[in-house]
Amino acid sequence: MKTNFDFLLFGATGDLALRKLFPSLYEAFLNDLLHEDFKILATGRSKLSLEEFKQKLNDKSKIHLKDTTKWNDFLEKISYESVDINNLEDFKKLKNNLRDGKDTIIYFSISPEFFITCCKNLSELNMNKDNVRIVLEKPLGMSLNECRAINESVAKYYKEEQIYRIDHYLGKSMVKELFEFRKQNPHFNALLNKDYVKSINLYVLERLGVESRGEFYDSCGALRDMLQNHMLQMLALFMIDINSTNIRKAKLEFFNSLEKIDFKNVIKAQYEANEDSLSYLDELNVAKDSRTETFVSIKTSSNQENYKGVLIKLATGKRMAENKVYFDIGFKNGGKMYIEIQPKPKIKFLLKIAEEFKEFEIGICDIEKMPPYERLLLNVINKDLSSFNEKDELESAWKWVQDVIDNDDFTMHKYKAYTNEIIFKD
Numbered sequence: 293m294k295t296n297f298d299f300l301l302f303g304a305t306g307d308l309a310l311r312k313l314f315p316s317l318y319e320a321f322l323n324d325l326l327h328e329d330f331k332i333l334a335t336g337r338s339k340l341s342l343e344e345f346k347q348k349l350n351d352k353s354k355i356h357l358k359d360t361t362k363w364n365d366f367l368e369k370i371s372y373e374s375v376d377i378n379n380l381e382d383f384k385k386l387k388n389n390l391r392d393g394k395d396t397i398i399y400f401s402i403s404p405e406f407f408i409t410c411c412k413n414l415s416e417l418n419m420n421k422d423n424v425r426i427v428l429e430k431p432l433g434m435s436l437n438e439c440r441a442i443n444e445s446v447a448k449y450y451k452e453e454q455i456y457r458i459d460h461y462l463g464k465s466m467v468k469e470l471f472e473f474r475k476q477n478p479h480f481n482a483l484l485n486k487d488y489v490k491s492i493n494l495y496v497l498e499r500l501g502v503e504s505r506g507e508f509y510d511s512c513g514a515l516r517d518m519l520q521n522h523m524l525q526m527l528a529l530f531m532i533d534i535n536s537t538n539i540r541k542a543k544l545e546f547f548n549s550l551e552k553i554d555f556k557n558v559i560k561a562q563y564e565a566n567e568d569s570l571s572y573l574d575e576l577n578v579a580k581d582s583r584t585e586t587f588v589s590i591k592t593s594s595n596q597e598n599y600k601g602v603l604i605k606l607a608t609g610k611r612m613a614e615n616k617v618y619f620d621i622g623f624k625n626g627g628k629m630y631i632e633i634q635p636k637p638k639i640k641f642l643l644k645i646a647e648e649f650k651e652f653e654i655g656i657c658d659i660e661k662m663p664p665y666e667r668l669l670l671n672v673i674n675k676d677l678s679s680f681n682e683k684d685e686l687e688s689a690w691k692w693v694q695d696v697i698d699n700d701d702f703t704m705h706k707y708k709a710y711t712n713e714i715i716f717k718d
Contacts, residue, residue, distance in 0.1 A: 463664025
């Protein structure tokens, strides 16, 4: 039975909403995955008429669609209101446009600094009842303290089970399969322990530089932007016990099991000019004396009994030689297992046969049947919290990296754009 709902979107004129959220909701609508009577109330600071807003959707969202046969029908589901987040009267207008008794999903596609004001105004109008769910976009702060402050403030108005902290990586089919594949193939999972595994390496590589995001990225860096959230989530799904019935609790236990980071096992670096790429320090809106890393790698281990002594390495960077997200698992006998998350999901083995190592590959390129945001939005609509971050696990992940964030006494290494050599630096 499909859930009837009202979808209240703050930040509807922003890039994320136009490029990801509206196309994802449309795809779900196109594929008949939504209740026929759902409504979308879009809000933004811009004073636009409904027709002007729909034109923006035609210009900015429709271009991301392959099949537009039901696009005009989808637009009929949408209304628009200009909102000043600091003005309670504007929130009263929003409430009047929502239907009594229907599930209400409130999506904050806005800067976290506005979360609390929104929550306070919504609660003032009793828009925090049990039939209301809120979706919080990352980043939830830039440090443990900021994350904690946001969580504690939101908790004054909404219960934990009403809060969906979104990480689009958790909507990728291959990321979800990291746990499910092991669970459904226990004979395969039996190899993944300290008796056979020597090392677990996770790499997230991007050819793109900071592009037009220089000001944001310079306040953030690779550690905050990628490693602390997306990568730790993927690592947890690969390493938690397959018998776990509460995935979010199991991830929390895993984060708490990670050994304290030794600074000598951390490498930070910035890309330098090469081919058509500027150096990071010459990018638009980047400080000339910036100490923000565009690459970071951390070596660690877990004190979980099953993986004690196994080396874990996380590495991510911009302006690398390729776009690729993958695990590289080294076995003690010299064999390997390679799991590619993107761009081409596959599993590859290097196995010893007759004193030689032979390569075997399993292609699973058709696994991504639904875009991440569409899957996650459907999860919210259907009250499925399993693919969203729980407060304590998110804070535990921040706690693990906070010492590295706070440490100013480090060498900033350099690497040429479009190369991968820095990945393998000791």
